[in-house]
Amino acid sequence: MDNTAVDREWWKEAVVYQIYPRSFNDSDGDGIGDLQGITERVEYLDDLGVDVVWLCPVYGSPMADNGYDISDYRSIHPEFGSIEDWEELLAELHAHDIRLVMDLVVNHTSDEHEWFQQSRRREAGYENYYYWRDGDVNENGDPVPPNNWGSFMGGSAWSYDEVREQWYLHIFDEKQPDLNWRTPEVREAVADLVNWWLDKGIDGFRIDAIHFISKPEGLPDATGDREPTGVELYGHGPRIHEYLRELHERTFANYDAMTVAEMADTTVEMADDYLGESGDGLDMIFHFEHMYMDNGPRGRWDPERWGDWELTELKEIMRRWQADLTDDGWNAQYLGNHDQPRIVSRFGDDDEFHRESATLLATFLLTSRGTPFIYQGEEIGMTNAEWPTIDDLDDPMTIGAIEDLIEAGEIEGYDEVREFVEYMTRDNARTPMQWDDSENAGFTDGEPWLPLNGNYPAINVEKARAQQGSIRQYYRRLIDLRAAEDALVYGDFELLAPDHDQLFAYTRTGTEGTFLIVLNWSAEPAVFEGASVDTTPESIVTSNYEESPRDPAGATLRPYEAVVYRL
Structure with a gap:
């Protein structure tokens, strides 16, 4: 690729910092991070040198999946504050030349969203906002799901609704029913809410699980052995490009907005159809090839292969995504996020060579081709935590996977998979940010919503800022180097x-x-x-x-x- 021909874009030159609001900083002592807590730390983000904040969901939500089950797209959940608090955060970030990217979750809503409530009552115009189907009955006369699809949270992807007397589809939690994108009114409503936020001054979206929005006609049974059952049928479904291009033209194309789409099972060759004006208009994709390296044959929650990956495999994956994209493509470079283990525990050595491996990972992220994404805590080398019992866990995906293994007779109890869970659970990334060595690591004056990692007295921001040659200081040095050298960007x-x-x-x-x-x-x-x-x-x-x-x-x-x- 001739780098002189690459168009300059602010989002290509940016360094993105991802914030998981519940775990970043609590301003009011209720044990849950909030918007005012983030505003209090904007100077910290500015000092680190980042250009963009990606904010995980703060919308109205029953919190069945920590905010990824949205009941009101145009409000702020009271745990996080108010819309006025959000506006103050946006203004403070922009005052420090830091842009704000929101999370867009539109494969599904909460079952408490008014759309779902209207749909379950068959109100005019909302009957087909979700996937409703009649099922069969078994020999006992009990309802049986319409097909064999499984949920990412464990169990069936179908739940029976007593109000509508039909089954509804949810490929995630039962409180996260899938929107039916075949319905034109759904696509129009989604575009309206996207434009509403862009008009409020945000700088783009990270788009959650967007490759799942197109389900195959008839919702047939799956015959493969992928888990969850059926994912190969609705991942990158038949009308995905039509839906994304339409959304782009109605929304993002009219703003100077950055878009990065979460899309598992995407290859470099497939990416060309999604990226840039020659594709569906997306700027970047979070692919999952390197996230799959240590998965077992049946997927992430198969303990057969966990922790086993080869550097040569990682190199080839990264080579393809940095060298083989066409001129219209751009890479989103990441090793961790709110859904993955801590990077120094997964890809480095969180014991003997903690500092060395954490800074090596920083070097890779900030000198590779593509926009680097730093997840909160990576800049101080936060590690995986200990989870002694299943009751200590919060993540519904982890808990559902354990329950499925027990129900299938593959394990008798949690102790058999504890080491695997402590390696893979999403809770590792969600332990509160470690600001200092005081009680609760400076995160809150109350009881943290999720237990702190026990190593916070040794690994924390205050110590990293004071210590010469710390992981955080090294991140800052590399961020400055990348900003100064075009070759490290383009x-x-x-x-x-x-x-x-x-x-x-x-x-x-x-x-x-x-x-x-x-x-x-x-x-x-x-x-x-x-x-x-x-x-x-x-x-x-x-x-x-x-x-x-x-x-x-x-x-x-x-x-x-x-x-x-x-x-």
């Missing part, structure tokens, strides 16, 4: 040594020069065979070891050492 990406099982090495080449990034993604020393390039200490721009490499030629890298060279 430069071409070339993977080196693709078969090396310890080193992840690549170049970023722009009009004003080339950077070489060498990452020893292992706990053992590794030798970089880069004799054809200058890897002497004098060419080092930054490194995550305070001392220069032991080898005068820069060829031997220490455990989890990351070095950026200017060639």
Whole structure:
């Protein structure tokens, strides 16, 4: 790709910081993070150097799935504050030249949304807002679901509604019924709410699970072995491009807005049909290829393979997404978020080489091609937590998976999968932000809604800001470097040594020069065979070891050492 031909866009040059509001900062002592708490920390975000905040849902919600079950798209949940608090946060962010991106959740609503209540009563105009079907009955005369699809939260994807006397579809929690995008009024209503928020001055959307909005005609039984059952039928469904292009033309195309769509099971080749004006108008996609590396044959909640992944596989995935997109495409670069384990526990070493591996991951995120997304706490190296019993867990997806394993007779109890759960549960990413070593880590004066990670006295913001060479200081250094060097934003990406099982090495080449990034993604020393390039200490721009490499030629890298060279 000729990087001189790439159009400049603010969202390509930005660094995005994701905030999970319930866990970021509590201003009123109720144990739940809120909007005023985020406003109190805007100076912290500005000091870190980020350009965009992605705010997870703060809309009206019964909180069956921590806000991803929305009952009112145009209101703020009282736990988070008021619409006036939200407006104050937006103004404060913009005053610090930080943009705000909201979460858009429109595959489903809450069952408490007025649309669902009207639909279950068969009110005119709302009858087909959701997927309603008659089922069969079994030999006992009990209702049986219309098909065999399963839910991501465990169990069937269908629930019976006594009011309408029909089944409704929910591929997530039973309190999250799927909208029927085949109904034109649904698509119009979604466009209206998107424009409502854009008119209020936000700068874009992260679009949740949007590849699920098109279900196949007739909702047939699934025959594959993917879990949950049926996902291969409605993921990237038959009318997905029609729906997305229509939404783009009604909304995003009329604003200077950033869009990044969550789309599992998307390949680079498929991405071209979604991205840019030659596709459906989306700016970026969160693909899941690297999130699947340590999954078992049946998916995320299959304990067979957990924790087992190869660097060579990661390199090839990242190479494709950074080098093979067409000129109209752009990559969203991430390793973690609110739905994934902590990155230093999953992709690094959260024990002996905690600082080294956390800063190596930062180097990768901030020197790769694509817009980097930092999830709250990554900048201080927050880790996975301990979950002694199933009662300690909050995540309905984790709990549902455990219950399914017990019901299937694969395990007898939680203890058999505790180690696996502590590796994979989404609760790891949702423990409260660790601000200092005081009681409750400075997150709240009350009782935290989710237990704190017990290591907060050692890993916290206050300590990171004071400590020379901390993970946070290294993040800031890299954010500044990326902002100063076009090659690290728009430069071409070339993977080196693709078969090396310890080193992840690549170049970023722009009009004003080339950077070489060498990452020893292992706990053992590794030798970089880069004799054809200058890897002497004098060419080092930054490194995550305070001392220069032991080898005068820069060829031997220490455990989890990351070095950026200017060639």
